Amino acid sequence: MSLVYWDTMLFIYWLEAHPKHGSQVQRVHRQMSQRGDELCTSVFTMGEILTGAYKTGHTSEAEQVRKYFEGDSVRILPFNLEAADRYAKIRAQHRVSPADAIHLAAASLAQVDVYLTNDERLKKLLIDGIQFIVGLDGSIF
Numbered sequence: 001m002s003l004v005y006w007d008t009m010l011f012i013y014w015l016e017a018h019p020k021h022g023s024q025v026q027r028v029h030r031q032m033s034q035r036g037d038e039l040c041t042s043v044f045t046m047g048e049i050l051t052g053a054y055k056t057g058h059t060s061e062a063e064q065v066r067k068y069f070e071g072d073s074v075r076i077l078p079f080n081l082e083a084a085d086r087y088a089k090i091r092a093q094h095r096v097s098p099a100d101a102i103h104l105a106a107a108s109l110a111q112v113d114v115y116l117t118n119d120e121r122l123k124k125l126l127i128d129g130i131q132f133i134v135g136l137d138g139s140i141f
Contacts, residue, residue: 001036002113007103008048009118021118024136028116040075042106077106094125
């Protein structure tokens with residue numbers, strides 16, 4: 001069993017049935033379930049997804065998102081003082097965006113096995129506490 005972190009875009013691809021990436025994310029989720037992997041993400045992910053729902057006025061969609069993240073399908077990682085310190089170190093060392101640094105800090109503190117992203121820049125990073133950073137095109141799943 002592995003602890004697998006999804007960044008925000010993977011959830012968006014999945015929830016919106018993205019024409020190109022939605023089926024890839026569905027396949028990854030199915031394989032994770034078969035292997036007994038645990039899905040996790042930062043509490044920040046929920047905020048990012050809710051932003052899109054609120055911008056478009058889809059309050060029922062926002063409610064569904066909240067219910068999903070409040071359930072037990074995904075472990076929600078906190079962003080606390082320790083994560084803030086890790087965030088600052090990641091930003092200083094790797095020059096990533098604030099949003100990416102929040103995700104990476106939460107994943108790092110949780111000691112995730114796999115950080116899954118569709119961001120090519122992130123796949124090149126080595127972050128303490130994260131075993132592998134891979135993309136949807138990776139052969140790990």
